[in-house]
Amino acid sequence: MNIKRIGVKYKLIILFCCIQLSAWAQSERQHISFDKNWSFAYGHPSDTKKDFDTGTGYFSFYAKAGYADGGADPEFDDRAWRKLDLPHDWAVEQPFSKKGSFSHGFKAIGRNFPDASVGWYRKSFTIPAADLGKRIHIAFDGVFRNSIVWVNGHYLGNELSGYNGFEYDISEYLNYGGNNVIAVRVDATMEEGWFYEGAGIYRHVWLNKTNELHVPTNGTFVTTNVKGPSADVKAVVTVNNDAKSVKNFSIRQTIINPQGKALAPATIDNVSLNPFENKDFTISLPVENAQLWSIEMPTLYHLRTEILEGGKVIDQYDTRFGIRTIRFDNNEGFFLNGKHVKIKGTNNHQDHAGVGSAMPDALQIFRIKALKALGFNAYRCSHNPPTPELLDACDSLGMVVIDENRLMGITDTHFGNLKYLITRDRNHPSIISWSIGNEEWHIENNIIGAHIATQMQAYAKSIDSTRAITAAFSGGWGQGLSGVMDLIGLNYIAQEDPDAQHKKFPAQKIWGTEEGSTFATRGVYFTNDSLHMMAAYDKKPRPNAYSIEEGWNYYAKRPFTAGMFIWTGFDYRGEPTPYGWPSIGSYFGMLDQCGFPKDDAWYLRSWWGNEAVLHLLPHWNWKGKEGQPIDVWAYSNCDEVELFLNGKSQGKKPMPVNGHLEWKVAYAPGKLEAIGYKAGKKILTDFVQTTGEVQNISLSADKPVIAADGKDLAMITVSVKDKKGLAVPTASNNVSFSITGPGKIIGVGNGDPTSLEADKYIETIKTIEITGLKEKVVEDISNRAETALNYDDSKWDAAFKAERNADFGKRVHALVYRGKFNLDAVADKDQLTLFFKSIGKNQSVYINGQPVGVNLTDTTNRSEFKLDKKLLKSGTNEISIVCKPLIKPNAWTEVNQSPGLIQILTPAATWNRNLFNGLAQVIIQSTGEVGEIKLTAVANDAKTAVLSIKLQQYPNNK
Structure with missing residues (x-):
């Protein structure tokens, strides 16, 4: 482009x-980003104590308006929660576990991990007094999944699906000119798909302000x-x-x-x-x-x-x-603006190495550009409504789209989801088809499936009659929904018979919604099942299936098919077929999870792109295999290709249309070179060469300048080279990263489907409760011996045993409270904070007999104290509070009985990643300031590398 x-x-x-x-x-009207400055903590699906005692009050938020309690209470103290910006996927932050879900990439989340399957988000915000009279909505582009939202303690609603956008009018719940609190509880315990889906508020949130007439x-x-x-x-x-x-x-x-x-x-x-x-x-x-x-x-x-x-x-x-025309023809396929276009597409899920499903907008652009560069012209959203920014990228870059519904059905729930999808996305010119469903095995072959599909198709047309309606069908042609769709999508021709389908339903349009499903590990050329590594040659995934080349030849020869979508464009987390643990990602992609192309991608680029292509595989580092035959392939659209080993011809061969070439070559170190010919003239060369030992780290960015907007990205490719400057394709060095300047690392990856390394290195937070609170009535608050370490409080009463009414206030003038908290060994880098909540008036706070806060006034309801580790010890620690008592203002209210908690914050570890077959990826995001980022990469056995990225207000290198 x-x-x-x-x-x-x-x-x-x-x-x-x-x-x-x-x-x-x-x-x-204002459309305001609401992504910044949220607080996050883990809740629990069943343990109410771990879920902040939400929903335990006498009146629940279901019973009476504004009665949210626990984590949904606007007065809830969330100071010890982790601070972050959206989008956020907490699943990608979890470790891997054999007990995790196969389909979700063995992340430690789901029913076996209740402590990491519910997340809470809170945010405080102000609304100007001048906004009174406007309509104000809070809009979520997507939350995975089962979200509940409250504003200022008022329950707004639930959204079960992780893929639907939703919006609530909060106009009457707001404190105009004052503080407001939004709380969101997200329960990702149950999966919605059979692929990695993430967890949390993983898409954007917006605050929309309009006139009453709008x-x-x-x-x-x-x-x-x-x-x-x-x-x-x-x-x-x-x-x-x-x-x-x-x-x-x-x-x-x-x-x-x-x-x-x-x-x-x-x-x-x-x-x-x-x-x-x-x-x-x-x-x-x-x-x-x-x-x-x-x-x-x-x-x-x-x-x-x-x-x-x-x-x-x-x-x-x-x-x-966009202004354009689209048409599907039952005999000639697809036409865009009256011009015949063969669909050359990919299926894709919505995650990426390092960030999971919380993909920044710039990453959507990066991924669509990567697909376009390989000759792909179509994108299927598999198998759910996408984030709006994905469609924006397809609009801007020129990629036609199948926009897909999540679940088939005809109730108000199903129709409501389908209507929202179409209504939200119908102005995107990239979308050429609405898909109502995918491989619904329980119904697709029977009359129930035909009835549901007929109803859904008609309903979709009633909302938008300008686009084709399709459904992906996985086998058993001529029955069920395959007989009622205007445009039938075939998943895997080995299970289908397009010719028979076309003969039986001559008016029906046909395309291949899934084809390929071949296995390949980037940079691997000998299958090793014990290591879960699949050779990256295009082979049948199973005897009764088609290779990529066989699939494309089938569709290319049938003009009545509009084209096909490869399964998949990018590798994705989960579904690591044909293996299981410890494989955590798929092997299907034309690109790996980082977007590094596999060799199969070059076959498609040869026949799907518009430029001359010559690509040689495998690499030529085969120490120990001297003299042994190596399979050498060439992907090209040249007329002929000749292969040379160390200058000696291995033969010239004509390239079959939509095919590839193969040689058996006895390995000898050196240079393997291919020359491509068009009309008898040399037009291209490609080579692989035996490399030496690793000498240098190499860093390269997809663009040298990014926007200083706090959103834009630089995608950094990490490789290593030998002393001749040749990239070492088998390297597995561990590389550490550090960054300075107005940017941050948000994720790392390497494309290895078996890697159990961390995607993110983030600070971790642990909170310690203060327990065993006791009290003693004293005469005054000055110089109290009761605050001393190891003071004997064995005969004291439990705290707050007596009701804090007016009579108590007359009888008691001062109190000493004592409690305890237990600490494991604290690391030097750990940071400890007491988030104190007032349980008295005119109070002083002591830890292990030493003062940390003295003479706190009546207005200091919440204080924070950074704790010197010298004050603390492993095991039991003591806290004492000397104060005047709090008294209930009304009989029906309660005073605070919790002195707060101790937060232990462990800073993030150093970012690092092992190279996988010579490559890794670092994702850098702007933090919002103009300047220069410097990324430093260090490995024990290679020269350190430093890369500079400039940040400008309006870069023109998108």
Whole structure:
């Protein structure tokens, strides 16, 4: 893709953003990122004590409004919780365990690990007093899974699925001009899919502010009708009136072309809505000399929708769209803008090495670019609705998409999920098909499946009739849902018969939604089952299956098939077929979990891409195999390829169309070189060469400059080279990383499906409760001997045994409390903090007889004390509090009875990763400042490397 054109495109986006901000200055709508400054802690699915005693009050949050307790109580003390930003996947932070789920990559999460399967998130925020009267919503793009949300103690709702976005109106629950607290409980105990899914708030969260009269989220639907060089754009907009009175207004729609020019607007005047009414309105806008969206030129327009009341813009909603035509033909396949396009796609789950499912937006772009570079033009969201930023990347970079529903069914739940998917995503030009389901083995072959599929297909068309509806079918052609779908997706032709399907249902469109499923470990060329390593030659995964090459030849020869999707583009966590523990990731990908291509990817690039290709495999480091035959393959689209070993020809062979070439070569150290010919002329060379010992670490970034926005990424490839500068393809060095400047490491990986190394190195937090609290009534709070270490309190009463009413306040003027906490051995690097909660007035706090807080005033309800480790000891430690008593203001209230807890924070260990077959990856993210990042890589047996990454406000190297 042309780099200069990409740079221009992003400058135009920046220009449009400036136009957008100018309009927002007039509009009351705000779309505010809510990702920063959350607190996180683990709860528990069944132990109420470990779940912060939530739901144990006399009135629950289900019983009466605003009665949230425990972790959902806005007054709950979360100071000892871990501080983090979203998106966040806590599953990727867990260790691996043989007791973990096979399908989820053996991470220590799920039913066997209740202490790591429920997570709590809390965030404090302020809302200006001037916002009173606006509609304010909290919107989640996705939480895995079974989330419950509260704001200021008010229960908002549940969302069971980990893939649905959801939004709550919180306008009436807010403290305008004051502090507010949102709490989210997430239960990832139960799996939703059979692949790695992560855990937590792993997608973005937004705070949306609008006028009472506004366009709701996902409230526009743009369709286009191309007529020669021009196009008619039909814009349907929903308007909500959430006011208590009738609203009279106008709607103005303006298209902004890719160059940032606003075209002539269209307006609907004199519109009214009754209180709490919503209605759809349609406007048609002509576009002369329309610039079409395509895979090669993904041109994007914007629709600006403005709501005007009394001539003033009170709401503005932006919609990005593309002008294009799509058509599936039952005999000729797929057409984009009238041009035949063979679908050359990949299936993909939504995780990446180092970060799991919490992928930053820039990583979505990196992954789509990696697929495009290998000649892939289509992406199937397997098997769930994607994050919106994935679709944005496909729109911007030119990748057509199957957007997939999670679960088939016809209840309000199933239809509601399908409707949300389509309504949310329908303006993305990249989407060419909605998939209603995948391999529903229990129903796909029977009449029940046919009934469900028929109903779902019709329902999907009622929402969007512009795209094809498909379902992925895994076997038993001609029955069940395979007979009722307009566009049937075939999973694995070894189980299907497309020719028979086409003959029986000649009007039906057909494509291959899954093909391949071949096994390969990057950089491995001899299968070793004991080590769970699969040779990276394209072979049948099983006798009754097809290799990648066989699959593509089948589809390429059948014009009635629209094309096929390889299983998969990227390796993913979980489903480590054909192995089990300790394999923790799949072997199916054309790229590994880091995005490093495997050799099979070069076969597809040869026949799916548009450039000349020559790729030679395997590597040529085979010490100990001298004289033994080595399988040598060449992937190429050249006419002929000739192979040389140390300058001696091993033979020239013609390249079969959609094929590859093979030689048997007796190994000898040196240089193995291939030369590709077109029309008899040498056009390409590729070689592999025996390397020496590792000498140097090499660091390279996917881009030299990133945005100083706190979001952008640099993807760093780590390799090692010998003294001649040749990359060593078999290296397994352990490399440690450190970073300086305005950036942070957020993940490491190496693509090894058997690696049990950590993806992240994060601080860990342990909390210690103060127990055995006792009390003694004393005359005053000065110079109390009772605070001494080892003071005998054996005859004291349990604390708070007497009710703290007005009578107690008259009788008791001062108290001494004593409690204890137990510490294991504390490391030098550990940081200890007492998060103190007031249990009295005018109090002083002592640990092991030494003062840590003296004369704390009535207003100091919560204090923090960094504890000197010299004060502490392994085993039992003592805490004493001298104070005047707290008295209940009302008979129905309680005073605080907990003095807080001790937090032990262990800083993160040094980032490191073993190279796998010569490669590893480090993901660096901007922290938001302009400057320079320096990444240093160190290994015991190689020269240290330092890489610099610059951070600018608006880099043009996206």
